[in-house]
Amino acid sequence: MSVLKAFRHDVPASIVVFLIAIPLSLGIAAASGAPLLAGLIAAVVGGVVVGLLSGAPLQVSGPAAGLTVIVAGTIAEFGFAGTAAVVALAGGVQIILGVARLGRAALALSPAVVHGMLAGIGLVIALSQIHVLLGGDAQSEAWKNLRDLPAQIVGGHGVSTLLGVLAIAILLVWPRLVRTSLLPAALAAVVVTTALAAALGADVKRVDLPDRPLDELIFPRWPDAGPGAIALAVLTIALVASVESLLSAVAVDRMHDGPRADLNRELVAQGAGNTVSGLLGGLPITGVIVRSSTNVAAGARTRTSAVLHGLWIAVFVLLCAPLLETIPMAALAAVLVVVGLRLISLAQIRTYVRHRELPTYLITAAGVVATDLLTGVALGLGAAVLVMLWRLARCETRVLAGGPGEWTVTISGSLAFVGSGRVAKALALVPAGEKVTVELHLDYLDHGAFQVIDDWRAAYTRAGGTVTMRETNDGWFSRATHDRLGDGKTTPARRFGSWTQWQRRDRQRRDAMETGIREFERSVAPLVRPHLAGLARDGQQPEQLFITCADSRLVPNLITTSGPGDLFCVRNVGNIVPPHGTGDSSVGAAIEFAVGVLGVGAITVCGHSGCGAVRALMEGGFAKDQDLGRWLAQSGVDFADCDDEEHCVTANVAQQLVNLRTYPVVRSAEAEGRLNLTGLYFDLAEARMYTVDPDRRVREPLPVNAT
Template sequence: MPTMSSSSSPHSPPNPPPLATPLWRTVLRHDLPASLVVFLIAIPLSLGIAAASGAPLIAGLVAAVVGGVVAGAFGGSPLQVSGPAAGLTVVVAGLVGQYGWAATAGITCAAGLLQILLGVTRIGRLALSLSPAVVHGMLAGIGVTIAVQQLHVVLGGRAQSSLLANLAGLPEQLVAHHAGSVGVGVLTVLILLGWPRIPRVKVIPAPLVAVVTVTALTAVFMVDVTRVNLPGSPLAELVFPAIPAGGPLEIATAVLTVALVASVESLLSAVAVDKLHPGKRSDLDRELIGQGAANAISGALGGMPVTGVIVRSSTNVAAGARTRASAILHGLWIAAFVLAAGALLELIPMAALAGVLLVTGLRLVQLAHIRTLRRHDELLVYVVTAAGVAVLGLAEGVLAGLVLAIGRVLYRLARATVTASEEDGVWIVRIRGTLVFLGVASLVRTLRAIPVGAPVRVKLHVDHLDHAAFEAIEDWRRGHLARGGTVELNRAAFRAALHGDTTRPGWLTPWQQGQVVPAPDQRVSMLAGIREFEDSADLIRPMMARLAADGQRPTQLFITCADSRIVPNMITTTGPGDQFCVRNVGNLVPPYGSNSNSVDAAVEYAVSALGVASIVVCGHSHCGATNAALESVADDGSGLRTWLRHLEPSIRRAVALPDIVDPATGGILSPADKLSVANVALQLENLRSFGCVREAEESGRLELIGLWFDIGAAAARLVLDREPYLVRADEELATATTRADL
């Protein structure tokens, strides 16, 4: 059989290194077109955010220019696009109402200097330590406030200063609505929601399409609506910063609020952009310095606060940007447009910008975040933060969310459940949670309720056991033994809990440490393992009882190799009832009609009877089957060699493929590993030879997934049928999640 080698012949000249693409060519081919797309979407968003914040409209455009040029040039996230963001709308509106615009610009300038200090001292990334529930709750509260506020503008009125005032004035505004503004706003919202659903045109930003369309219609039909009002000489109308009038503590709080909110939003956006473009990695400290410089300059020029904006940044990545030149160019386009064609902006109806902000605000309330936080029991923190931000204000709402989040953490750290019940004449004591000195009183009370002289078995399932709790259990144990009772407990589990070594389950330890049990003791070892499982089986017994009663309803058919190093449930973090699993040598699915009855039966039963939603074929590195298939060994007619004949089409495919690169290390896969990857792709094709699989996939009820597990790296890769053939599963998940959130 043919073998493959990634190295060249020693007698042939080495391949020359590939020539690097000149920077100017990358800019012209990729960054220039992307910058134009981002520029077009930035204009309406910047104007809308400025209007919603109560700032001069020119201030939003100044922030967009400075954010693009300064943060783009000096920030640590090359593909991130910065400018005025919806997340700071409520903050800026409050500052404008309290101090006026000139003082707000001064606060922005000071906040920028504080951001630079945070970046230089390398503590800026601590902002990422905020609970996701608090961050998403903050954005949701801001989004609700913006949406209700802009609804007034859509109705032809003026927004009030707070959410409660806007809600109170909404009925009156509905009665006295302006028909022209309502028509413009409703049409804008409909276009924003409908445009992305039209195939092949969604590459053009929906906000641009909406604003241009309604502007043209109102101009043609001469609809009487309030329009954008820009100064005739933009540079002459810039408002320069002033020192706010107020107490030092009050002003410092305002500066700190702008700096922290802008920093958190920028850093979170930078992380999201990294997930959208796995080839880039942001320097978060440098990003904070770049954002600080942009805010200092924007404030000095009378512009709004600047942050990294995920909407523009994701558009930049999707448009094909490769370097920071795209963000810089987009800022220059805005400046040129405002100076040369500002009159065109004055045709835009304010209700159109309000419609854009209305949809943007509602999109800050992400259902995906709510579902995730609910699964992790963090929904209450999210709701409290969102409600606090919307009703009380940004600082108050975030503080309320943080206090609740910290309180819940402390509660969980100090919470332990101790129960004692009699089962078949033996008293079973179950201890769960975190057992520290705060729970000793309850522990002792439960233990003393056990009858004198009774046999007792202690089951420990705790994250941590401090010395006070350990001594309390030991004192009770000695006393119970002295009074004629018996106590059975797992000493190893107690020692592990006392030293905090409970991060891995007990069943993981033997094979993780590479222990090999001598052959004569295999039966004893198995029985000991069963006993250890049964000691903790009460944790899953209710779930297993439900599975026994309801029958199996797996969502996935998992086809993988019989290799003992592959543990499907461990790789996919699934449990009983989740997977219908087929294992054979080489994770093979011979084409339908090959008389591989066992595999055929499993595939047909999983698809037709169980109705699985996906079929995963999982290969792996260091596979004995692929190594054996590549060896030049005569076919001896054995069952193994007969079975390995099914690998011959995969060998032919692997020979035709170029070298496959591991996406994590950058190294070229060995011939056997390359064959393993090619084999996974071929088995997916073989699955489509089954009529039930083909029909289910074509109807959208079934998805076929290729997976390859690198044993040495303990990492899973997705298998593609095209270059690069392997993709890191964690990055693909992050990209899919981020795109779904957007």
């Protein structure tokens, strides 16, 4: 993409982000108890400094709601000048972490803990700012705000409350009425309430900025506290800001087709930004998902958009500060109430319910609200460890009667000594003197549990019974029998390869289809049953719609390393998407269902080498009055411009992305920043995936994230 073309996209995107950043930066500063100018300084530095150095070019940085609680506590302890020094030091820690290439390590923290932390912070923000919106004062602790909320609600309210309620209404209704990202809801809420306050001549509290901003900068001063307290504050801001920035960068990567984020470089950039922001008297900076998603949705192509948005803020503060001083504080409080509540994501809660990690999420969030951020995170980490240990020690044992005198005992999961008692109890249910098959589907077995099973087998055999041990993946019990439990994990050899290879190896003399089903029920079903049972109970929530060819050589779940519930698949001859309102409607129905009902965040069109449909289109070797000919004609590709098969396949994929955007539901979701379209090319001979550049219609190697 040329520089001029990118610039043409980046300038409008930067203006959109600038418009949403102004009210958010002021509101976050107010909620933190910091000077309002500090929020604007952080926004400028986040745009210019971090934007220039960023390892995630489309991510936009600035003051974040997720740090509000921490900053408020730091200001209360050290004062704002001391907090500025802490922010600068935290930036230095981030630079060290990035240089040490620990960017990926920050993502090792359980997502349930991170999102639970953000949910707790969001609730704390909302509880404090609702008091400001209603004309009162926020308390220093969340439980006090919650305690005083009923009295605040029934108390007397003036024009300030009316303005705040109106702002919330606009924030909630605006995205449903106005689809363009050029007019963000936060900007609309602030502009409308400010205009109304001016029209009414309302005597309400408004934004108060210095007349000469450059002369009013608060420079850092070493905090008047012990080294332990200072070090704790520095590490807290550094680690929380790093985790939030890196999680945001990973999320932004899923929204666009450009270069993937270099997380270590991004960590250095965030550190440089925080150091500069602290030295200039600004708030701490993180990568912010709200501004970043807006940036992508507005069409940004390079880091120029983030840098320009910072420059627009600087120019506006220096030249147009009186306009900002007309904004009612109640309007900013309303923006923060909505932003805080949106940190509590229902989609994430549903995800953690499906993955059995909801306790970790809830304990972290409740801990942050009831105590403080560090205690809440510590409680969440403890819960995550307990859940992990419970899963590691959990196994399922089933005892089933077969034919006369035959029994089957199936043991699945991880079997450690702590679970051996349940296994022994189940084995004791088998009547003596029978023919017993023990099927083991284990991903772990320790010596204590092995001894329980082996002792039972020996005793049962001595009493006249017959025991046959059967394992998948040639694993743990066999190795334990030969004193080789420490050889490592079970080999995954049988997990790969086609069903045909499995059938030839195990059941060459049986019918292939029946063999496949029986093999699934015997070996695979016990492993996937808990996951499928959860999907059956909770319903499907796939991450993406995957449109690909019906070619038997292409196996979507294999080439994407995905499993049940991950992909909503549409397969047809030539991975074709007929334009909206033309021809076959089955593909359109799947698109509307996936985007409108299931809420997928991505649509992928995947073509492949050796595609028979593309060859037919290239050669024109089909009858246009037959079903196949009529179907292929809907591709919309002009194959006269294609040089070879590879070019034709990539052109076909690119054209289907164009066809996708003819669907209103796709255009709407893309404009709102909640849907990403991707083209892929799979080379069968190489077993390698490529991305498709939709503009140049060529394939490119998949980008590799730095580690």
